[in-house]
Amino acid sequence: MSAISAADIISILKAEVENYNWDAGEQEVGSVIWVGDGIATIYGIDHAMYGEIVVFDNGVKGMVQDIRRNEIGCILFGSDTGIKEGTKVTRTKKKAGIPVGEGYIGRIINALGEPVDGKGEIPAKDYRPIEEEAPGIIQRRSVNTPLETGILSIDSMFPIGRGQRELIIGDRQTGKTSIAVDTIINQKGKGVICIYVAIGQKASSVAKLVSTLEHHGALDYTIVLVSTASEPASLQYISPYAGTALGEYFMYQGKDVLMVYDDLSKHAVAYRALSLLLERPPGREAYPGDVFYLHSRLLERSSRLNDELGGGSITALPIVETQAGDVSSYIPTNVISITDGQIFLESDLFFAGMRPAVNVGLSVSRVGGAAQTKAMKKASGSIRIDLAQYREMEVFTQFSSDLDDNTKQQLQHGKVLMELLKQPLAHPLSLHEQVMTLCLANNRVFDSVEVKKVKEYQKGILEFIDRKHPQIGFEIEEKKALTDELVEQIIEAAKEYKSR
Numbered sequence: 030m031s032a033i034s035a036a037d038i039i040s041i042l043k044a045e046v047e048n049y050n051w052d053a054g055e056q057e058v059g060s061v062i063w064v065g066d067g068i069a070t071i072y073g074i075d076h077a078m079y080g081e082i083v084v085f086d087n088g089v090k091g092m093v094q095d096i097r098r099n100e101i102g103c104i105l106f107g108s109d110t111g112i113k114e115g116t117k118v119t120r121t122k123k124k125a126g127i128p129v130g131e132g133y134i135g136r137i138i139n140a141l142g143e144p145v146d147g148k149g150e151i152p153a154k155d156y157r158p159i160e161e162e163a164p165g166i167i168q169r170r171s172v173n174t175p176l177e178t179g180i181l182s183i184d185s186m187f188p189i190g191r192g193q194r195e196l197i198i199g200d201r202q203t204g205k206t207s208i209a210v211d212t213i214i215n216q217k218g219k220g221v222i223c224i225y226v227a228i229g230q231k232a233s234s235v236a237k238l239v240s241t242l243e244h245h246g247a248l249d250y251t252i253v254l255v256s257t258a259s260e261p262a263s264l265q266y267i268s269p270y271a272g273t274a275l276g277e278y279f280m281y282q283g284k285d286v287l288m289v290y291d292d293l294s295k296h297a298v299a300y301r302a303l304s305l306l307l308e309r310p311p312g313r314e315a316y317p318g319d320v321f322y323l324h325s326r327l328l329e330r331s332s333r334l335n336d337e338l339g340g341g342s343i344t345a346l347p348i349v350e351t352q353a354g355d356v357s358s359y360i361p362t363n364v365i366s367i368t369d370g371q372i373f374l375e376s377d378l379f380f381a382g383m384r385p386a387v388n389v390g391l392s393v394s395r396v397g398g399a400a401q402t403k404a405m406k407k408a409s410g411s412i413r414i415d416l417a418q419y420r421e422m423e424v425f426t427q428f429s430s431d432l433d434d435n436t437k438q439q440l441q442h443g444k445v446l447m448e449l450l451k452q453p454l455a456h457p458l459s460l461h462e463q464v465m466t467l468c469l470a471n472n473r474v475f476d477s478v479e480v481k482k483v484k485e486y487q488k489g490i491l492e493f494i495d496r497k498h499p500q501i502g503f504e505i506e507e508k509k510a511l512t513d514e515l516v517e518q519i520i521e522a523a524k525e526y527k528s529r
């Protein structure tokens with residue numbers, strides 16, 4: 030007979046129940062029921078959250094994107110070759126995130142925050158979720174500081190403020206990336222951290238861009254996050270969010286950040302591929318129904334924080350590619366309505382030699398004017414109207430030969446303005462150079478110059494004033510205002526230059 034009495038058994042059972050380790054069962058493990066095209070369907074993980082990271086037996090990570098009654102769908106952040114039917118999958122209970130820190134500045138990374146420039150490990154300070162709620166209204170303040178692009182046509186007519194979202198839109202090969210890169214180059218010494226997110230581009234284009242930045246010493250304050258066209262759609266999809274997570278790390282420290290998303294058309298295409306593979310119903314242009322939310326939740330995160338939160342900002346320059354100048358297709362209309370304005374680049378202008386090819390009629394900045402310096406506001410006064418008048422008159426007078434003097438003058442002035450707005454790559458103009466150029470143009474100083482020679486004349490006169498009368502430029506930069514005395518001094522200097 031057994032030596033253990035019933036009382037013993039009960040005490041053993043009681044102890045078992047009391048000491049039962051509840052944690053033991055919490056590791057939820059499921060198994061793969063289908064895998065392919067960078068997507069896996071998993072059975073047996075019942076409590077996974079949307080956006081949670083799961084780990085496969087071979088170490089590859091995935092992100093939950095679809096939660097259905099009996100199974101979940103997830104996208105893979107690595108190759109699916111080691112994963113097959115029955116492979117075990119474990120929940121991590123963590124949302125997707127990337128390591129962040131100052132060490133990232135000057136580095137080239139992928140969408141998972143891993144370095145791809147061969148310069149070794151990056152020390153991380155923190156870890157941030159890639160999807161983060163945007164700051165609320167109370168946490169923000171209005172845009173009041175300019176983010177200078179150094180491009181005359183943009184800073185004078187479509188100014189961008191820190192915390193603003195300005196779309197760069199145009200057909201392929203119209204100089205969209207160039208505007209963003211020039212803006213990054215112009216941030217040198219201005220205390221702005223730049224993050225360039227390349228989505229679905231060729232690795233060679235990104236390499237070229239990196240060498241341009243390096244050449245101009247702009248990589249010292251820039252992070253380049255790359256997910257090339259050859260990488261899985263899942264990485265292309267998360268890359269802008271990952272880049273923004275890095276930006277937020279700096280913004281919440283009170284710093285100013287410039288984010289470039291190049292480009293969101295390719296981002297939408299990557300998301301469409303994932304959605305179709307996840308068997309979501311296709312909508313307009315085969316994009317899933319939530320493609321607006323895809324970009325709105327990204328761009329909402331750009332903001333200017335209030336002073337209690339440190340006053341940092343994220344300025345966003347999303348780029349969208351159009352087909353044959355059609356701004357009314359799905360993705361362009363979405364992003365136009367999300368952003369605070371757009372810079373519209375046109376092929377016709379580009380090929381006519383008008384570079385940057387900014388279409389003055391269709392571009393707009395809805396908040397930047399508030400951030401423009403007094404000097405710029407005063408100097409740029411009538412330039413948009415003058416250009417609009419010129420464009421109308423140009424069409425009218427195309428075929429007429431005998432024009433009255435007044436019309437001739439206006440045409441000449443328009444031509445000169447167009448010429449002044451041309452700007453070669455990587456030649457940013459500082460505030461005082463822009464203000465002086467506009468001031469001289471408004472006072473018709475360039476109108477007597479032959480159109481072909483305007484650029485040369487502009488360069489000469491700016492150099493002359495900076496050398497002979499440096500206090501003019503100094504005062505504009507210092508006070509950021511353009512007094513009547515300064516205008517007079519500039520005009521006097523121009524006369525001096527002319528009579529040399």
Ligand code: ATP
Binds near residue numbers: 203205208
């Ligand atoms: P893609 O659609 O391929 O991304 P994109 O619209 O980004 O093209 P860029 O790559 O910026 O265009 O520029 C296209 C070409 O135009 C480049 O060779 C660039 O050097 C030239 N370019 C752009 N802006 C200017 C400029 N202001 N002056 C002279 N050349 C320019």
Ligand code: MG
Binds near residue numbers: 291
């Ligand atoms: Mg480009």
